[in-house]
Amino acid sequence: MRRTDHLGGITAFVTTAQLGSFTAAAERLGLTKSAVSKSVSRLEERLRIKLFHRSTRSLSLTPDGEVFLTSCQSAIDILEQAEIALTSQIAYPSGRLRVDLPAAFGRQHILPALLKIARDYPELSLTVSFSERFVDLIEEGIDLAIRISELPDSSGLVARRLTVQKLIICASPDYLQSNGKPQSLEELSQHQCIIGFRRNQPISWLFKGEHGETKHYTPPATYEFADGDAMLAAVLAGCGFAQLPLWMVGKYLKSGELKEVLSAYSGIEVPINALWPKNRQLLPKIRHVVDTLVEMAANGLLD
Missing domain, CATH: 3.40.190.10 (Periplasmic binding protein-like II)
Structure with a gap:
């Protein structure tokens, strides 16, 4: 079996474990539910251990699955740090940037700025969602979020005040x-x-x-x-x-x-903050957007 198949199985496993279902993992990965389930099953066969307890109504990690998930997440952190070290050498935004915005404020003030940045940097791709809830950025794969509220304590996030x-x-x-x-x-x-x-x-x-x-x-x-x-x-x-x-x-x-x-x-x-995961704080695509929003706020363009 090719090593890329191994990595695909690990990605399917980690995403399923984080989201708690094959259906949600399939939606996140852009695959079918069947493809994700089979990928995890092949991984279990190769490892000769059972990673999930499966039933018609629920999906939960086995003790072996919990240990393996911890190891996989550590490996993913290492890979993300390698990406940061590499991409921080690049002076311009590139790659896919996933942003979550509050609906009305996001559409009126933030989205136009994002679209201008995307036009200025053709190598940057955008995935933009709108929600009012306080999403788990790491679990849901969000690079940057704008939130209007007092912030809960979170050691895994960096916050930058934009305006009020x-x-x-x-x-x-x-x-x-x-x-x-x-x-x-x-x-x-x-x-x-x-x-x-x-x-x-x-x-x-x-x-x-x-x-x-x-x-x-x-x-x-x-x-x-x-x-x-x-x-x-x-x-x-x-x-x-x-x-x-x-x-x-x-x-x-x-x-x-x-x-x-x-x-x-x-x-x-009420404070308006830009939030992003700590392990992504040096990525140029995030830094450029945050710097742009900070400048807009300083010029009164977010009021």
Whole structure:
């Protein structure tokens, strides 16, 4: 059997172990489920050990599989470090860059910059996904992610602050004329409110307390949307109040299409960070994109 077949079996095994299913591994590798399963089976035959416990409903590593996975991951780390050592000699971005972005902010601010970089460097290929959840970059094979939130502790990631997202409460003039302007948070319960939600949970509105602390408040939801652009469309249509980032509503405030309310409760700033795995921090394709975004932020282009 050729050595490339050996490596293919190891790749199929590691990907399956990380994702927990042959189906997910096949999707990640661009193969059929059958091809991935057969590749792992051939690896087991060659090693003369069983790597997975298989059933119709679940797939789990055997003790031998867990030991072998640790060894394989160590070998992969060595190969990635070799790639970094080699590609760090190259002064321009190249290869495939996998990026995960928050939906509305990513489309409006980050995607245009990525497309320009791709045009400037034809040897760079892009895979771009949009999600609001905090993905495991290493497990899901993501090179770079942009996230709008306070960051969880993670020793395996590098974070670079780009800018902050300022939140305000706003409504359309038509809604305010018909329903009045609230003077306190408690009065929001008498109004229609547009709320974001994620993983079937409402997203609380954030406010700055008397001593600068962050407070959470979830008004009763008349409308729930899992997308920032949809929330903006609803508030512009006069459906009620929403808390939205200034970068999204700024031009509508200037034009008068939206009005800020309860400004005394504004002032919260949520960090926007670029994140990437530590073992990929020197790759030119990542470094160039991050440097570009940092420069854009310094020039106010991400606000």
